[in-house]
Amino acid sequence: MLLSSFFEITARKQAEEALHRQRMRYETLVNSVDGVVWVANATTLEVEFMSKQIETLSGYSRERFLHDPMLWTSLIHPDDHERAAATRVEAVEQGRNGFQQEYRMIAADGRFLWVRDIVTLAQSDDQWIMSGLSINITEAKEAQMAEEEQRRLAEGLRSTTATISSTLNLDEVLDRILEQLQLVIPSDSADIMLIEGRAGRLVRSRGYKGRRDMGGDIIDFLFPIFDMPTFQMMMSTGKPLIVGDVTISADWVEFGRTSWIQSTVGAPIHLEGHTIGFLNLTSDTKYAFNKEQASVLQAFADQVAIALRNAHLYQQVTQYADDLQTQVTQRTSELELERQRISAILDSTGDGIVYTEDATIRYVNQTVSEQTGYSVEELIDQPVLLINKGGLESHSGKTALDHLIQRVRNEGIWRGENEIQRKDGSIFYASLTVSRIGTPDSTPLRAVSTVRDISKEKILQQQQSNLVAYASHELRTPITNLKTRLYLLRRRPEHLEQHLNVLDEVTERMKRLVEDLLDISRLERGVIPLHTRPLSLNLHLQQIVDVQKPEADRKGLSLLYEESAMPIFVQADPERLAQVITNLLTNAINYTPAGGIVRLVVEEDPAASEVAIHVQDTGIGIAPEHIAHIFQPFYRVISHVSGTGLGLSIARQIVELHDGELSVSSTPGEGSTFTIRLALIEPPVNSEDGIFYRDVQA
Numbered sequence: 001m002l003l004s005s006f007f008e009i010t011a012r013k014q015a016e017e018a019l020h021r022q023r024m025r026y027e028t029l030v031n032s033v034d035g036v037v038w039v040a041n042a043t044t045l046e047v048e049f050m051s052k053q054i055e056t057l058s059g060y061s062r063e064r065f066l067h068d069p070m071l072w073t074s075l076i077h078p079d080d081h082e083r084a085a086a087t088r089v090e091a092v093e094q095g096r097n098g099f100q101q102e103y104r105m106i107a108a109d110g111r112f113l114w115v116r117d118i119v120t121l122a123q124s125d126d127q128w129i130m131s132g133l134s135i136n137i138t139e140a141k142e143a144q145m146a147e148e149e150q151r152r153l154a155e156g157l158r159s160t161t162a163t164i165s166s167t168l169n170l171d172e173v174l175d176r177i178l179e180q181l182q183l184v185i186p187s188d189s190a191d192i193m194l195i196e197g198r199a200g201r202l203v204r205s206r207g208y209k210g211r212r213d214m215g216g217d218i219i220d221f222l223f224p225i226f227d228m229p230t231f232q233m234m235m236s237t238g239k240p241l242i243v244g245d246v247t248i249s250a251d252w253v254e255f256g257r258t259s260w261i262q263s264t265v266g267a268p269i270h271l272e273g274h275t276i277g278f279l280n281l282t283s284d285t286k287y288a289f290n291k292e293q294a295s296v297l298q299a300f301a302d303q304v305a306i307a308l309r310n311a312h313l314y315q316q317v318t319q320y321a322d323d324l325q326t327q328v329t330q331r332t333s334e335l336e337l338e339r340q341r342i343s344a345i346l347d348s349t350g351d352g353i354v355y356t357e358d359a360t361i362r363y364v365n366q367t368v369s370e371q372t373g374y375s376v377e378e379l380i381d382q383p384v385l386l387i388n389k390g391g392l393e394s395h396s397g398k399t400a401l402d403h404l405i406q407r408v409r410n411e412g413i414w415r416g417e418n419e420i421q422r423k424d425g426s427i428f429y430a431s432l433t434v435s436r437i438g439t440p441d442s443t444p445l446r447a448v449s450t451v452r453d454i455s456k457e458k459i460l461q462q463q464q465s466n467l468v469a470y471a472s473h474e475l476r477t478p479i480t481n482l483k484t485r486l487y488l489l490r491r492r493p494e495h496l497e498q499h500l501n502v503l504d505e506v507t508e509r510m511k512r513l514v515e516d517l518l519d520i521s522r523l524e525r526g527v528i529p530l531h532t533r534p535l536s537l538n539l540h541l542q543q544i545v546d547v548q549k550p551e552a553d554r555k556g557l558s559l560l561y562e563e564s565a566m567p568i569f570v571q572a573d574p575e576r577l578a579q580v581i582t583n584l585l586t587n588a589i590n591y592t593p594a595g596g597i598v599r600l601v602v603e604e605d606p607a608a609s610e611v612a613i614h615v616q617d618t619g620i621g622i623a624p625e626h627i628a629h630i631f632q633p634f635y636r637v638i639s640h641v642s643g644t645g646l647g648l649s650i651a652r653q654i655v656e657l658h659d660g661e662l663s664v665s666s667t668p669g670e671g672s673t674f675t676i677r678l679a680l681i682e683p684p685v686n687s688e689d690g691i692f693y694r695d696v697q698a
């Protein structure tokens with residue numbers, strides 16, 4: 001029994017020793033692992049075992065962990081705390097056999113450590129037991145973070161550079177730089193400040209995390225930077241500056257709504273050797289920025305400088321372009337004004353003006369369009385041959401034009417008369433002056449032509465030469481007559497009395513003829529001045545009728561006057577109007593056989609605002625083939641009635657000088673009606689004072 005218990009004791013001792021040795025070996029093994037080996041309850045977190053390394057890792061004694069189950073979790077960084085707990089609880093709930101996780105831990109000396117847990121889960125007696133290995137991975141983690149940081153920074157700078165070259169809108173570039181900056185160095189607000197004189201102007205600013213008070217609304221805010229040591233320092237050193245805790249910094253000057261700021265970092269913006277501004281970041285926590293971030297910030301500040309320089313260059317270029325644009329606009333409007341002036345002048349001239357290049361029309365003024373019936377547009381770029389049909393000389397058309405062009409090229413100018421064809425095919429005669437622009441050998445041959453319509457002058461010329469022929473003819477008859485009488489007188493002086501009567505008659509006729517001729521020529525030359533006045537027609541015409549009455553009586557004719565019901569006024573020369581009416585009445589009396597009726601009728605047409613004065617007779621009338629000619633000088637249908645053949649021609653000219661119209665309608669054998677149409681005028685206000693009656697009597 002004793003022996004057996006001795007053996008038993010010995011055996012137990014031996015077993016205990018073996019166990020102890022084994023345990024020591026395990027402990028040595030566990031403690032030599034580069035990590036903390038531990039065993040703990042997954043629910044209560046009570047620590048069953050923990051290797052010595054925990055002391056190196058955390059700085060706390062192993063015993064504290066063994067006694068305080070909550071110590072470990074309390075050391076986990078607050079930001080990682082929740083996640084770490086959730087991973088463990090989830091693994092237990094799902095009955096997994098293990099899990100891994102990484103988190104930050106705060107060591108006894110305040111350092112942050114990155115820890116990785118590799119945990120095995122096993123159930124024993126309804127309890128979940130964790131066996132774990134915790135490794136300090138701080139170095140690897142920091143290297144990885146640094147690498148990520150580098151990558152973010154490189155990416156940030158790369159996209160900043162891309163932004164700068166992709167847009168020249170400065171505000172946009174600066175905003176993008178701030179955006180990129182926020183990704184690389186998180187902050188609560190960021191701003192770009194540029195130096196203006198003795199102040200710093202916030203040109204761009206952003207607030208984050210609801211820091212709106214540092215956001216866009218304080219753009220353009222001015223800071224007295226020369227009184228703020230932080231800015232002074234950056235200016236003098238040219239280097240970034242960190243204020244880790246503004247509350248204890250003597251350099252920090254609180255300004256405006258910046259009381260929330262706890263720490264800040266700024267970097268000067270250099271351009272061409274000067275500090276022109278600052279890139280600033282702020283945070284509402286102390287020591288938010290480190291040295292590395294400050295140098296990153298400087299890199300961004302350098303990008304801002306590039307952006308500003310680009311923008312400045314761009315502004316200079318755009319300013320230059322704007323100036324040019326303004327000058328061009330100004331010059332264009334001056335030229336346009338000049339062009340309008342010249343074209344107004346050219347259009348207002350009575351002569352047509354044509355500019356040609358190698359006989360192709362490049363410009364015509366309005367007058368050419370009026371002369372030819374073509375619109376200006378229809379003539380541009382057309383050959384000048386379209387309208388210029390060549391000379392009045394023997395050759396015409398193209399040959400004449402070639403001849404003309406040759407002369408213009410060689411001699412510089414050509415003057416002459418050409419036929420111009422209108423759009424409707426009709427022709428008018430034009431006096432042309434074609435002047436060369438430039439030298440004889442310049443190509444194309446450029447020339448300016450003035451076109452004067454001389455058709456009227458041509459007709460007038462024709463009329464004048466006709467008139468001279470008629471007048472000489474008409475004068476020759478009485479002169480021959482005179483000579484015959486003088487011859488007879490010399491032969492038979494005793495018949496003096498009889499010859500004197502004829503001589504009287506003949507000289508009287510010559511006098512009339514000469515007077516009429518004078519009238520015609522004066523009227524044609526426009527030298528007969530009209531003395532027009534407001535004239536009361538009824539009374540005026542009555543007086544003329546009264547004068548003609550005895551002649552009508554003598555010929556056995558009734559002369560009737562039908563005046564208008566209401567007084568009628570016209571603007572007329574009383575004497576000249578009397579001359580016309582007298583002429584028409586005399587003709588009517590002359591060409592109406594005895595027993596006939598001559599009527600003077602005044603008819604008002606208020607709608608047309610005119611008056612018609614009709615001289616009607618029941619005489620011999622005028623055949624249609626003569627009607628067109630009776631207003632021409634010396635045209636007479638019958639010669640047995642005495643007359644010069646000039647009366648109607650003079651009458652029509654006088655009426656036309658009054659802006660009126662003289663027309664005739666006639667039926668041979670029944671009679672003729674000559675009608676004068678004149679514009680009505682308002683009765684003058686002072687018609688009662690007798691002025692017009694006096695005029696009439698004049």
Ligand code: ADP
Pocket residue numbers: 587588591617619620621622630635636637638642643644645646647648649672
């Ligand atoms: P004259 O001195 O011959 O009358 P006018 O110029 O007054 O010259 O008239 C031209 C011609 O018109 C006259 O010769 C005549 O043949 C014709 N004539 C003018 N008035 C009348 C009339 N009332 N009736 C018929 N023929 C007329």
